[in-house]
Structure formats: structure tokens, C-alpha cells
Amino acid sequence: MTQDSNEPDELDLFRQATQGVKRITTNDRADVGKPRTDKKLVKTLQARATSSQQGIKVDGLSDQFVIDVHPEEELAWAANGVQESQLKKLKTGQIPFDGSIDLHGMTVERARELLWEFLAEAARMEIRCVRVTHGKAMRKDGRKPILKSHVNTWLRQHAQVLGFTSCVPRHGGTGSVYVLLKRTMLEGRDE
Template structure:
């Protein structure tokens, strides 16, 4: 009886080729070890030039300790910028960046401007300081603030403050407002 089973089994296997390896085919593509190594390497490289917030440090405009800051977006009215520069537009919020490193100042400034925009604030003051450095280099936070504000999508313009509000160690910033129409006529 065993011979009959064996001959039946052999008859069923006629034309079947033996498997050359003992691993199952899961259908997954084989790993490209070179590509995997490249992906792992790229994941460990830190890119400091562009932050998620959109503010770039790739090109920072160096400014001196006493240099006045001034910038207006395209289409910004000269009369409004003149009022801003003269301190004639009341600021509704203030932020002091003294003593912060560049990364902390950047995050704090971004959060402050986001909150001001959310509250539909028209004008704010940011104190960046002058940071006259012993090594003779330009003030770091002031230079970065000057660069970041030009990139921020909600900033229409900025100007160094009047002496009573911080002079060249601070800026008035005029912001876009979208929700409350008709409030921009000061």
C-alpha cells in the first residue's frame, strides 16, 4: 500500500522543478542598501538654512549698533511709514528679545507675531537691543530681526523706534490685518 501512495505522489509531481533556495518570496522588493545608507545619512544631516516657519538665516543683513532699521513692503503707503517712523501709530504689544540666543529669539518672535496677527493687532514693538560686542562684530539679534521681518508674510513694514521707545535698539512693526475691515485708516 505504501508503494501505491508513493507512485501516486510521484505521478502528481511530474514536471515540477525543485526549488533552488529555502526562503519564501514575500513579494517585497529587495532593499537597495546604497539607497538605504543615503537616506539614513541624509536623516542625520541638520539643515540650518531654512526653518519650517519660513524664516531663512542663509543671508543675514548685518547692521551696526546705531544703524536705524527701515523697510516697507511693496504697496505700503509712504504716509503710513512716515507715521510709523515718527512713533505716531500706537503699538498694542511689545516683545523684548534681550539675552536670548538667535534660535530662541527666532521662535519667540515668530510666536509673538502669530499671536499679534491672530488678535488683529495693527502695530507692535520689538526690542532687539544693540549688543555692542567686544569682538567688534555687528549686533547679532538686531541683524537677524532685520532679516526675518523682511521675510515674514504678515509684516508690511518696520522702522526703528523713537528714543523714548528704545531708539535704534527696537523697531515698530506694522502688520497686515484681514478680519476687521476698515480699521487700517488711522
């Protein structure tokens, strides 16, 4: 095709159409929607993760085998040598508890750490009975209550625990347990 000299060429038409438009000055890279990786932040997080691994406490509480329990299941356990009458008093709330901890909404790791510290403090103070509130909510995936199951397992492993039972309704029912503890200074008085 030949072009008439009277008709403007395409370049002139383009210039006329874009007259007054400002050129955008940005980098020529496409926005892929993914932010760039902050390498310094990644290194810091890796270092923090590595250093926190070195500070893990060995508390003797194992999660290797956790006994799953139902939300409304009553818990009861006693170490060898604990009299049936003591467990019965514990179950009916006749042994007053002198300390309480609520583990609701915590991660398993955090609950474990706080429970260990709480029981250690109770033992130092020669407390005979404490209450541990673990909750009993059924999980969204239909599995058993995770904290209740872990607390049930941990308390059986703890050296200071003589026994535990679910609480009476006014103290939390099946969402809490009374925990009977050893007393070292008054050894032999927990019959």
C-alpha cells in the same frame, strides 16, 4: 661588598623606618584627572538631541543671508504697496503699539522662536502695530549686533509684516523697532 653580621640588613632597616605606617588600599590605577565617561548619560543625550531635531518648526524665516547692521543704524523697511505716509507715521510713533516683546540676551534660536510666536499671536488678535526690542550691543569680536541684524532680516521675510522702523528714543530708539502688521479681518484698512 660583604655585609657584617653585626649590621642590620636593608630589609630590617626598611621595616624599622616604616614601623606603624598603614598600607593604603586603593585601586592600582593612576588618576589621570579625567572622569570616566557615563555611557548611559551619553546615550540619553544623543537620543534627546535626535528627538528634538524631529520637532523643529518650519517658520519660513531664513538665516541663510543675514543683513548686518550697525548698532546705531536706523532700520526702516516697507513691503510693496505700503504708503510712504504710513511709514512716516510709524517712524514718528504716531501709530500706537499694542504689544511688545524684548529679545535681549537670548540666543538667536530662542529669539527667532519667540518672535514667530509673538507675531502669530498679534496677527490672531488683529493687532496693527507691535514693538520688538532687539538691543544693539556691539559684539566682543567687533562684529555687528547679532539679534538686531537677525530681526532686521526676519521681519522682511514674515508674511504678516507690512513694514517696520526704528523706534523713537522714548520707546527704545535704534534698539527697538515698531512693526506694522497686516490685519486679515479688516483687509484694506491698513492704508
